[in-house]
Structures are given as structure tokens and as C-alpha cells.
Amino acid sequence: MRRELAKGDLPALVLAVLGKGPRHGYAIAREVERLSDGALHLREGTLYPALRVLEQDGLIVGAWESQAKGADRKVYALTEPGHREMGHRTQALRDYATLLHTVLGKIGQGAAEQGKIGQGETGYAQPA
DSSP: OOEEOOTTTHHHHHHHHHTTOOEEHHHHHHHHHHHTTTOEEOOHHHHHHHHHHHHHTTSEEEEEEOOSSSOOEEEEEEOHHHHHHHHHHHHHHHHHHHHHHHHHHHHHHHHHHTTOTTTTOOSSOOOO
8 A cells, every 4th residue: 555645744754764864855755665565655845845944944954965976965863852853753753653553453343243354344334
């Protein structure tokens, strides 16, 4: 399953990836894909505006690097406030994921208790 990231989740993931060390935009995108086993995909039109905002907010700093071959590229690194923010945002995502897991587990448990799981009943109107 391949998905796009929710806009609010992107900054936390970018900060977390940069917490492992400086990277250019393409490398950030590939690292998110690698860590998610290809399930999450960052598009340039989503990633680069997020990088700009993080940079404007002082959470990351970008510096242009010259390449022996190919075009120069901007490499991003966390600032000290970025390190602190990374901790806050990644913990908030963990808490949210735990909450979703809890809620969905209760929904599944309630449906199982009502004998609906595995019997094709969803509680939603079925097309005729």
C-alpha cells in the first residue's frame, strides 16, 4: 500500500529524518520511503514547501553544496531548536498513533463481540 503523507505529519517526519544527519531533499524523500518499506511517498510539490517553512521557522538550515557532477543541491540540517521540536513532534505523532490504535482496537473488539466481524456486516448500507 503506497500513500501520501498527511500534510501535518510531514514536518515531524522530515525533522526525524534530519535527526539522523544532514540530507538534501531527494535523500529525505528516499529515506522516508525506505523506512516505510515504500508505503509512504513524498512528492516534490509537498516536500520542498515543507522544507521552506521549516527553514523559515528556524528549525532547519539549508546550505548549497557544489557537486563534481550535476547540479548544486541544498543540504538541510537541524538547528538546536529543530532538535527540540523534533522531539515534541515525533512524540505527538506517537501519541496520536497510539490513540488511533486504541480506538480502532475498541471498534474491532466491539464489532467482534456483536458477532459482526467475519460475517460481512459493516454497519454501513450495502449497495443493492
